[in-house]
Amino acid sequence: MNIVFHSGAFDLQEWRQAAQTISPALQLLAPEEIAIEEIDVLLIWRPTLTDWTQARNLKLVIGLGAGIDGLIRQLRLPAGTPVERMRDAGMRQAMSEYATYAVLHFQRNFDQFRQAQQDKVWLPHSPYYRANRDTRVGVLGLGSLGGTVAQHLSQLGYSTSGWSRSGKSLAGVATFAGETALNEFLRQCDILINMLPHNAATEGFLSLNRLSRLPQGAAVVCLSRGAVTNENALLEHLDNGHLRGAMMDVFQQEPLPATHPLWNHPKVWVTPHQSAPTQIEPALREVMDILRERGLD
Structure with missing residues (x-):
């Protein structure tokens, strides 16, 4: 052989x-x-x-x-x-670890603490603490890795939901399927984790319009393929205050060009496509x- x-x-x-x-x-x-x-x-x-x-x-x-x-x-x-x-x-374990870190980052307000550190401000009152059960995490895409991430977060006690094009059944995960259920799914995501594969149907799937359907102050975590997210739309929602922040591991162009605004955006955390090596x-x-x-x- x-x-x-x-x-x-x-x-x-x-x-x-x-x-x-x-x-x-x-x-x-x-x-x-x-x-x-x-x-x-x-x-x-x-x-x-x-x-x-x-x-x-x-x-x-x-x-x-x-x-x-x-x-x-x-x-x-x-x-x-x-x-x-x-x-x-080994990717399922690695991806679940990254997703857990990303959720904790926004759940425990580490984004706000980082800004306070940069401003040299000792917050007199810590930002609101939110328990796992009160943190609504949505996983967009329930394939092999997405389904694993959703179930892992559910087992940690998060209020977990997932969306896929066709119906899926996952223990502990509220599942949504098809275009007609997408709005309802997005409206209840405090933290959205993008696990959609890249194909003709998902090119630019996270558009300006779809991102606007997330709750005010939601965070986005992109872990699948960069082409699924319209980066200009994401930046617009970060700049207008609709989105709280984004943790990005995948990008439309990799390596991410040195001049790209995502590098220096105060609400964005960049990692070099290392969520699940x-x-x-x-x-x-x-x-x-x-x-x-x-x-x-």
């Missing part, structure tokens, strides 16, 4: 070393180490090489991240080549599971 690893973001040597601790049979090859016609499986993420049409023996492509819509659009593959994505690879050993174990399921081990 010839497994080729290709990524402009991940280091092959790190993955090779981890692979050997898992199974000596798990050999990862660089594209230049094998003829393209002899590749059986391709492990790929943020590729610099996108034309694989000559890989006539290619049986499976595995994207080493949570979202593969953009990856599929990039790649040129032999007709009918199946493409799978990581189902977990792929964990190497869990990812490789998942790769082996996928290969077994497809009879390729």
Whole structure:
């Protein structure tokens, strides 16, 4: 089984070393180490090489991240080549941790404390304390990662709701489905966590109009794909005071340009697309599971 690893973001040597601790049979090859016609499986993420049409023996492509819509659009593959994505690879835990931090940031008024520090003001009366049960968190998008985040926050005692295009049932989560329920969902989100994937239907989904439907003083947390959020609309609502703040991990252009206003906005917290990085050993174990399921081990 010839497994080729290709990524402009991940280091092959790190993955090779981890692979050997898992199974000596798990050999990862660089594209230049094998003829393209002899590749059986391709492990790929943020590729610099996108034309694989000559890989006539290619049986499976595995994207080493949570979202593969953009990856599929990039790649040129032999007709009918199946493409799978990581189902977990440690990302569910990492994403839940980030989401919890973001919720606590606004729930416990750390945004206000930071501003007070910058102004050298010792607040004589702490801002209003809000308990978990009184903090309404909405998760936009209830796929594998979004559903996990919603249930995690519910288990922590938050008043948690979620929206998806089709109906979902999640323990402890009030679920909304379809365009007709979107307004009702948005109106009751003190903190909105965007977990929608990027596709034609979600391009610019968080628009000026939709963001206006959030309650006055709501906060937005963007963790899925940058193209889902209209950044100009977000900035307008931050500037006019409708939104309290935003924690941003994904952006329309990455890396975020140095001149972008999000960098210096006093109501925005920027992280460099690190909410749920792929964990190497869990990812490789998942790769082996996928290969077994497809009879390729």
